[in-house]
Amino acid sequence: AQSVAQPEDQVNVAEGNPLTVKCTYSVSGNPYLFWYVQYPNRGLQFLLKYITGDNLVKGSYGFEAEFNKSQTSFHLKKPSALVSDSALYFCAVRDLNTGFQKLVFGTGTRLLVSP
Amino acid sequence: EAQVTQNPRYLITVTGKKLTVTCSQNMNHEYMSWYRQDPGLGLRQIYYSMNVEVTDKGDVPEGYKVSRKEKRNFPLILESPSPNQTSLYFCASTQGEGVNTEAFFGQGTRLTVV
Numbered sequence: 277a278q279s280v281a282q283p284e285d286q287v288n289v290a291e292g293n294p295l296t297v298k299c300t301y302s303v304s305g306n307p308y309l310f311w312y313v314q315y316p317n318r319g320l321q322f323l324l325k326y327i328t329g330d331n332l333v334k335g336s337y338g339f340e341a342e343f344n345k346s347q348t349s350f351h352l353k354k355p356s357a358l359v360s361d362s363a364l365y366f367c368a369v370r371d372l373n374t375g376f377q378k379l380v381f382g383t384g385t386r387l388l389v390s391p
Numbered sequence: 392e393a394q395v396t397q398n399p400r401y402l403i404t405v406t407g408k409k410l411t412v413t414c415s416q417n418m419n420h421e422y423m424s425w426y427r428q429d430p431g432l433g434l435r436q437i438y439y440s441m442n443v444e445v446t447d448k449g450d451v452p453e454g455y456k457v458s459r460k461e462k463r464n465f466p467l468i469l470e471s472p473s474p475n476q477t478s479l480y481f482c483a484s485t486q487g488e489g490v491n492t493e494a495f496f497g498q499g500t501r502l503t504v505v
Contacts (some may be wrong), residue, residue, distance in 0.1 A: 282462040290432050310493060312416040312496075316441055317498075317499075318498055318499075319395070319481060319497050319498040319499050320434075320481065320483075320496040321496070322493040322494070322495070325493055366433060366434065368434075378424070378436050378439065378449065379424075379434075379436070379483075379494060381426075381434040381435075383431055383432060383433040
């Protein structure tokens with residue numbers, strides 16, 4: 277079965293420093309990977325996706341993610357964190373076994389950016 | 392503006408009292424889903440619909456019903472809510488069958504069953 281793991285419940289970083297939120301995946305076949313962000317009292321917002329092609333994917337709000345097939349990872353990164361980036365981040369993989377409809381989510385990582 | 396709208400945003404109810412959470416999308420998407428979000432578990436799919444009158448169970452369908460009579464609407468029905476259904480619920484819609492299409496999510500409904 278398709279699955280993703282987010283090994284860190286929380287990541288703390290100072291404003292202006294680079295940030296990384298980790299995600300590893302387990303899939304049969306080609307992975308179709310997504311990152312979503314959830315701000316307080318808001319729904320999930322799409323950040324970026326990897327389908328095929330360049331291993332470095334650029335997304336919204338200055339975020340990017342690096343796909344690494346050998347390490348089965350899809351870490352989310354940003355060169356310089358902002359306090360406003362503080363939110364809950366979810367990695368997800370498309371479950372092709374049940375049709376393209378289903379996303380399988382990780383447990384989420386809370387990012388706290390301190391001033 | 393393209394959006395998925397859920398109502399209500401917050402709901403407190405008592406065990407056994409039937410309730411419906413509505414979901415509507417204005418993007419003409421074929422696919423719609425319901426997820427529940429619980430701490431430490433991420434989001435889990437409850438039900439999904441591939442088009443009008445076509446629905447199927449997700450990972451955690453017990454205690455829930457859905458219907459898809461119109462393309463834009465996908466209500467979630469709890470016939471007899473129980474405290475273990477206290478959760479944050481999200482509706483999502485997706486365009487077409489492509490693996491590369493992202494899902495659009497509503498703002499969530501926080502349900503408390505006492």
